[in-house]
Amino acid sequence: MGPGDPRRRGNTPPKAAVAATCHCGAIRIYVRRVSRTLTSCNCSICRRYGALWAYYAAGAVRIEAPKGGLTQYSWKRRIRAYYRCRKCGCVTHYRYREKRRDTIVAVNAVNFEPAALLGARIRHLDGAQSWKLLD
């Protein structure tokens, strides 16, 4: 089973799902709805990715990817694994590497269709220093 296999994820597709897709379309992440609040973080990795994070319970997210279609990056204490499409390079989501904490998935909301993001509030997280919201 590959990383996107629904059996491995242990959940069924959410009803009336919206999909965040990478540029080439190889990776599809289904959720019930786009969060109304997205997080922009200024830490060393998030600011470079330019990601807007939408957080979900792991069981509420279905990730479809071809075998070997995702590649990941972790650094330093390797707390999180940041996933991207191996083909087109789009950053799709991150998870916590520790089993105990692997209960949420942060989906990169920039991969939803722009219309789905209209009206969403963007909060700014100071992940670089205080780890507090700046607004």
Ligand SMILES: [Zn+2]
């Ligand atoms: Zn892709």
